[in-house]
Amino acid sequence: MGAGLSKYSELTKLIDEALSIGQQAADKTDDGGTANLDKLVISGLKGVRESTLKNAGINCYKHWSYAGDFVISRSYGQGNKNTAGIEAAKDYLKSKGVDCYVHSQMD
Template identity: 35%
Template structure:
């Protein structure tokens, strides 16, 4: 990830969070599974001090995942609402050219 891409992340994430909030609010049924948890932006090899301030946390590299920023989901809901919001965030970031994926934590 280039310095310019890193510098543009806060605004892109802000736009994605607004899209997620709107999608979550539009979903009237919060039933369903709670396994769609977060959008992750991979940042392999970068130190936390090199990253811009983003809502979320940095998960270190593990045996199964590369290092990445796990973005917060600042809306109510754990089932279908959370799923709708996370999917909207993911689609928004992808449309803005950000390399990201959806992280699922199986309960």
């Protein structure tokens, strides 16, 4: 593994843990509600290439408007399930010191 990839191994581990926690939260939630496009965004990575994060095992894509922000490619359902999962994942990452937020967009 190259030096660049090992630099992101802790972030990869934290994201994997957060997504698992998000799935647990989503599994406990009814999938009613609106089908908004809520996504978890990791920020503060200006100058980092999307390919670097993907090579480190982070399934993401570059935010279309903000340099250094990457959208995590994960959904937990359509309505309330997705919201619960994304919010739980964000809360976990924030508790671990990861700069992140939820991007909400009407579909």
